[in-house]
Amino acid sequence: MQILNDNSCSWINDLSPRTNIKTLQSIKNSDWLIVGAGYTGLSAARKLGQMHPNKKIIIVDAQLAGEGASGRNSGYLVDTTLNDGFSSNKKLENYKKKANIYDLGIEAVKKFVEEYQVDCDWNECGKYFASSKLEDHKILTNFSDTLLKLEFEHNLLSSSELSKKLGTSFYNIALYTKGGILLHPGKLVRAMIDALPNNVQLYENSSLLEWNKDKNIISCNFKNGKIKTNKIIFATNGFLKSLGIRANYNFPVTLTASMTRALTDEEFRSMGEPKEWGVLPVRPMGATIRMTKDRRILIRNTAEAHNPFKMSQPDLYKRSINQKIGIKKRFPQLPDDIIQSSWSGIVSRTRNSSQIFECIDDNVFVAGCYNGSGIGVGTLFGEQIAIKASNETTKEIEIIEARNKPTRLPPQPFLNIGVKARLMYERLRAKSDL
Numbered sequence: 001m002q003i004l005n006d007n008s009c010s011w012i013n014d015l016s017p018r019t020n021i022k023t024l025q026s027i028k029n030s031d032w033l034i035v036g037a038g039y040t041g042l043s044a045a046r047k048l049g050q051m052h053p054n055k056k057i058i059i060v061d062a063q064l065a066g067e068g069a070s071g072r073n074s075g076y077l078v079d080t081t082l083n084d085g086f087s088s089n090k091k092l093e094n095y096k097k098k099a100n101i102y103d104l105g106i107e108a109v110k111k112f113v114e115e116y117q118v119d120c121d122w123n124e125c126g127k128y129f130a131s132s133k134l135e136d137h138k139i140l141t142n143f144s145d146t147l148l149k150l151e152f153e154h155n156l157l158s159s160s161e162l163s164k165k166l167g168t169s170f171y172n173i174a175l176y177t178k179g180g181i182l183l184h185p186g187k188l189v190r191a192m193i194d195a196l197p198n199n200v201q202l203y204e205n206s207s208l209l210e211w212n213k214d215k216n217i218i219s220c221n222f223k224n225g226k227i228k229t230n231k232i233i234f235a236t237n238g239f240l241k242s243l244g245i246r247a248n249y250n251f252p253v254t255l256t257a258s259m260t261r262a263l264t265d266e267e268f269r270s271m272g273e274p275k276e277w278g279v280l281p282v283r284p285m286g287a288t289i290r291m292t293k294d295r296r297i298l299i300r301n302t303a304e305a306h307n308p309f310k311m312s313q314p315d316l317y318k319r320s321i322n323q324k325i326g327i328k329k330r331f332p333q334l335p336d337d338i339i340q341s342s343w344s345g346i347v348s349r350t351r352n353s354s355q356i357f358e359c360i361d362d363n364v365f366v367a368g369c370y371n372g373s374g375i376g377v378g379t380l381f382g383e384q385i386a387i388k389a390s391n392e393t394t395k396e397i398e399i400i401e402a403r404n405k406p407t408r409l410p411p412q413p414f415l416n417i418g419v420k421a422r423l424m425y426e427r428l429r430a431k432s433d434l
């Protein structure tokens with residue numbers, strides 16, 4: 001497997017190029033090895049470095065650190081995700097457990113941002129779950145009942161209120177939740193790279209090819225080097241399955257997104273000069289669409305089970321055409337060549353949308369599978385898996401471990417058929433809102 005950087009994501013292109021990039025070229029020993037340098041791995045490395053200043057900690061990434069999903073997502077730090085309402089107290093209780101984890105995730109990112117004075121365009125502006133279909137009113141009123149029971153501040157909005165706030169008359173109904181945060185995902189992950197403590201060594205463009213455990217030593221092979229380590233944390237999210245980690249419980253999904261150039265004054269005026277906003281779809285496969293603080297529009301409207309690690313340029317181009325259509329449906333006044341960049345990214349899913357946070361063997365740990373909440377939950381899980389790997393516990397770990405555990409996936413070929421059929425069905429259901 002080869003993972004390559006593709007230079008096509010506007011968030012990453014906004015950042016200054018990094019220097020002093022080291023690639024693994026020799027044999028090393030470590031107390032801890034972390035595989036994967038996104039929010040999860042970088043947070044784990046930071047926490048381990050702080051907890052064990054005299055230990056040797058190595059973090060590796062197959063590509064440049066932070067340039068996987070962590071640097072190329074839509075930037076919603078979520079307090080809630082949409083569910084269609086609950087028929088039983090048990091389901092409500094499960095939703096509460098999930099929301100408690102989101103809350104801890106927001107706290108973890110907020111603490112990091114405050115402690116390291118991170119400028120990541122943090123905006124506590126909330127978010128909208130919006131739909132062009134009036135019949136989605138029922139889904140949103142059910143959701144509103146759930147949020148009311150759990151005391152989340154929110155309100156339902158009609159089309160006229162929405163068009164003022166969003167600058168488009170495309171949407172007919174929405175539910176606004178106050179707790180969500182919008183941010184620049186690239187700036188956040190870059191700050192996590194910069195915050196790595198001195199006793200953490202980072203090796204990039206260094207892909208773990210295979211690993212084995214013999215008694216208390218874990219041996220890891222890379223193209224041009226080896227690492228022998230006492231403990232290992234897998235933080236490779238969308239790549240967990242390809243490394244054989246909890247392979248019967250998670251599978252990769254490829255998402256694509258596009259971003260426009262900054263709108264001109266005239267274009268922005270034509271929308272009524274809205275403040276920064278973020279819309280999530282009411283139906284799972286509809287478009288996530290966001291107006292950034294510097295007047296760019298981001299759209300993500302695909303999720304696919306094929307195209308595993310690197311989408312070809314022609315495939316990406318086809319998706320960007322659909323993304324242009326998605327933008328023009330909402331803002332017909334914009335020109336055809338408004339998209340500046342399009343990119344793909346890999347995430348990981350479980351059957352019941354529950355996260356992985358486990359010790360899978362003595363001294364072997366894994367955290368991942370966040371289902372659209374990886375900014376907060378990835379940061380939280382990274383920090384907490386480091387604490388767990390240090391044989392300590394916290395109230396956060398107790399809350400994380402009280403969640404529902406991921407359920408086993410069906411065997412192949414049923415898994416592939418099931419996932420593709422489900423994604424296709426959801427895409428059809430959300431067709432008007434792509």
Ligand SMILES: Cc1cc2nc3c(=O)[nH]c(=O)nc-3n(C[C@H](O)[C@H](O)[C@H](O)COP(=O)(O)OP(=O)(O)OC[C@H]3O[C@@H](n4cnc5c(N)ncnc54)[C@H](O)[C@@H]3O)c2cc1C
Nearest residue numbers: 036038039040062068070073074075076208345373374375
């Ligand atoms: C288009 C898109 C939009 C999204 N929108 C949102 C959003 O708005 N809000 C939200 O919370 N989440 C969102 N997500 C999901 C979020 O980005 C992820 O959940 C999060 O980045 C997971 O972080 P991570 O550190 O666990 O994994 P990643 O960021 O994927 O990091 C894993 C790293 O492991 C490395 N790796 C893999 N295999 C190997 C190997 N063999 N050897 C060494 N390194 C390896 C990869 O190169 C990668 O850098 C989105 C994702 C995408 C793609």
